[in-house]
Amino acid sequence: MPQSVDASNSHRTMQVVNHVRSLIENGTLQPGDKIPPEREFARTLKISRASLRTGIGYLAAMGVMKIRHGVGTFVADGPPDFGKASLSLMGALHGFQSWQMFEARIILESSLAALAAERGKEEHHTAMAEEVAEMFATLGTPVDYLIHDVLFHRVIAQASGNPILAAVMETVTSSMYDKRRKTVERATDLRESAEMHREIYRAIRARKPAEARQLMEKHLRMAQKAQGAERPADRKAAPIVVKSKRA
Amino acid sequence: MPQSVDASNSHRTMQVVNHVRSLIENGTLQPGDKIPPEREFARTLKISRASLRTGIGYLAAMGVMKIRHGVGTFVADGPPDFGKASLSLMGALHGFQSWQMFEARIILESSLAALAAERGKEEHHTAMAEEVAEMFATLGTPVDYLIHDVLFHRVIAQASGNPILAAVMETVTSSMYDKRRKTVERATDLRESAEMHREIYRAIRARKPAEARQLMEKHLRMAQKAQGAERPADRKAAPIVVKSKRA
DNA sequence: AGTCTTTCGGAGGTCAGACCACCGCCAGTA
DNA sequence: TACTGGCGGTGGTCTGACCTCCGAAAGACT
Numbered sequence: 001m002p003q004s005v006d007a008s009n010s011h012r013t014m015q016v017v018n019h020v021r022s023l024i025e026n027g028t029l030q031p032g033d034k035i036p037p038e039r040e041f042a043r044t045l046k047i048s049r050a051s052l053r054t055g056i057g058y059l060a061a062m063g064v065m066k067i068r069h070g071v072g073t074f075v076a077d078g079p080p081d082f083g084k085a086s087l088s089l090m091g092a093l094h095g096f097q098s099w100q101m102f103e104a105r106i107i108l109e110s111s112l113a114a115l116a117a118e119r120g121k122e123e124h125h126t127a128m129a130e131e132v133a134e135m136f137a138t139l140g141t142p143v144d145y146l147i148h149d150v151l152f153h154r155v156i157a158q159a160s161g162n163p164i165l166a167a168v169m170e171t172v173t174s175s176m177y178d179k180r181r182k183t184v185e186r187a188t189d190l191r192e193s194a195e196m197h198r199e200i201y202r203a204i205r206a207r208k209p210a211e212a213r214q215l216m217e218k219h220l221r222m223a224q225k226a227q228g229a230e231r232p233a234d235r236k237a238a239p240i241v242v243k244s245k246r247a
Numbered sequence: 248m249p250q251s252v253d254a255s256n257s258h259r260t261m262q263v264v265n266h267v268r269s270l271i272e273n274g275t276l277q278p279g280d281k282i283p284p285e286r287e288f289a290r291t292l293k294i295s296r297a298s299l300r301t302g303i304g305y306l307a308a309m310g311v312m313k314i315r316h317g318v319g320t321f322v323a324d325g326p327p328d329f330g331k332a333s334l335s336l337m338g339a340l341h342g343f344q345s346w347q348m349f350e351a352r353i354i355l356e357s358s359l360a361a362l363a364a365e366r367g368k369e370e371h372h373t374a375m376a377e378e379v380a381e382m383f384a385t386l387g388t389p390v391d392y393l394i395h396d397v398l399f400h401r402v403i404a405q406a407s408g409n410p411i412l413a414a415v416m417e418t419v420t421s422s423m424y425d426k427r428r429k430t431v432e433r434a435t436d437l438r439e440s441a442e443m444h445r446e447i448y449r450a451i452r453a454r455k456p457a458e459a460r461q462l463m464e465k466h467l468r469m470a471q472k473a474q475g476a477e478r479p480a481d482r483k484a485a486p487i488v489v490k491s492k493r494a
Numbered sequence: 495a496g497t498c499t500t501t502c503g504g505a506g507g508t509c510a511g512a513c514c515a516c517c518g519c520c521a522g523t524a
Numbered sequence: 525t526a527c528t529g530g531c532g533g534t535g536g537t538c539t540g541a542c543c544t545c546c547g548a549a550a551g552a553c554t
Contacts, residue, residue, distance in 0.1 A: 009304075010506080010507060011507080012508070017336075031340060031341070050507095054301070054508095057256075057304050058307075061308035062308055062332070062333040069515075069517075070515075070517035070518080070534055070535060071534065075340065083308075083309050085264070086330070089264075090309075090310070090311065090414070092268060100409050100411050100412075103362075103412070104411045104412050111358075115350075162351060164347050164348060165350070165354065257536060284504075294538090296539090296540095297539085298537060298538080300506085315545095315546085316505080316507070316546075317504080317505055317544075317546035318505065318545085318546060319506080495554105497552100497554080498552085500549105501549085502547105502548090503547095504546090505546085506544085508541105508542085509541085509543095511538105512537105513536100515534100517535100518531105518532095518534105519530100522528085523528080
């Protein structure tokens with residue numbers, strides 16, 4: 001596949017996207033930078049403002065740009081962020097199952113935990129410890145507990161030193177957030193959960209990858225069970241379709 | 248979807264996105280379906296055609312819709328497909344390293360191989376065998392070889408029975424395609440590569456998850472080395488930023 | 495009759511310019 | 525000093541006309 005990008009989008013849109021891409025690649029545009037106002041930028045590229053906006057919109061949809069009404073348009077600066085929304089849409093569209101989400105999460109996060117155990121720095125350990133402490137402190141308020149739970153996992157992703165995997169994990173987990181928030185409400189054993197997080201933290205801090213991986217896996221499987229999202233017995237295979245890359 | 252999604256997008260755009268989402272969720276819109284012409288759809292939603300287009304563009308950027316100039320706009324039907332373009336953009340933006348790509352790929356694909364060994368159906372085995380055969384048949388033409396290489400890995404992803412992981416893998420690998428194509432040109436040991444694929448196939452067919460995982464990992468590590476994308480010695484930690492979910 | 499060519503309608507793509515909505519800042523006021 | 529109103533800049537939306545592309549029906553040629 002020579003080209004790249006997708007065929008779906010039209011000429012002008014791609015023109016904008018590619019222009020921005022080159023600006024980023026040659027360092028002219030850095031994360032957090034503000035791009036020129038639409039009117040001006042459009043004049044520069046010699047296209048209408050409408051077309052420019054289409055292109056910018058495309059980039060914003062992919063999380064590369066952040067638009068702030070009345071302020072300006074900026075290059076994304078925070079941690080990489082694939083379209084969070086996309087997964088939930090895709091889920092509805094392709095009928096992703098809950099157990100598949102968990103499976104993906106288990107695979108990603110246990111590896112992430114192992115990597116974090118290998119590479120985590122002091123500051124990561126500190127951050128993790130703080131979140132664990134917060135979890136114990138919020139055992140009484142599930143909603144708050146969840147926040148620190150999520151944060152804890154996020155720190156681990158950071159500590160793994162692999163932003164790609166971290167971003168993927170973020171995408172997957174964020175699409176489960178809503179469901180978790182409901183489940184957490186009637187959770188009875190937050191204490192046990194917190195305990196497990198603490199163990200994971202210890203394994204990572206002690207630089208024991210295998211142990212961290214195993215504990216994380218155990219933790220997530222338990223969470224999966226708590227949410228009744230186990231994989232059902234065997235299922236019919238989906239029709240095997242291995243499309244050529246060509247559109 | 249109560250929570251965030253992203254703050255980046257404006258009222259009308261989200262209106263369109265949410266409308267389409269509900270149409271998909273309640274089954275009115277199926278993969279492959281054609282949505283009404285822009286002018287008509289815009290009238291239905293009581294918004295301008297321009298705004299409608301912004302929303303549709305957003306969906307298209309995320310791979311949920313496919314737009315065909317002069318024909319119409321359709322709901323994506325093929326395998327799930329996160330914005331292929333996005334990763335390469337994000338890569339340029341956040342400076343993803345080659346070794347990180349490989350690391351992600353190794354983690355994903357070895358797990359995928361293990362799952363495929365557990366769940367692969369006859370048809371998957373058949374398809375894999377075919378691709379392996381094709382690989383041996385195209386040892387002399389690297390470009391063609393690569394095609395079947397990619398296809399082989401894709402079948403494994405299919406066989407894993409987890410479309411989410413498959414989609415993620417696809418996103419990661421597709422962003423490496425270009426580089427691989429160059430590397431393959433001067434490859435001297437395609438035969439060895441083909442041989443490894445054959446072994447992986449055997450392990451999967453024999454339903455030996457652990458073995459399949461290990462072989463896949465070995466295979467990819469070798470590919471990584473061939474491309475000189477190993478992880479350098481130790482690096483400075485990135486500043487730890489754990490943003491709250493709230494925008 | 496069968497096939498190639500032309501035409502045309504429908505669908506998306508682009509454009510221009512006016513006007514609306516939002517945010518941040520600064521001057522003026524209490 | 526602290527509050528408040530207004531202004532300028534920036535993104536958001538609308539209208540409506542025109543362009544380009546694709547596919548199929550209609551017509552012409554063999």
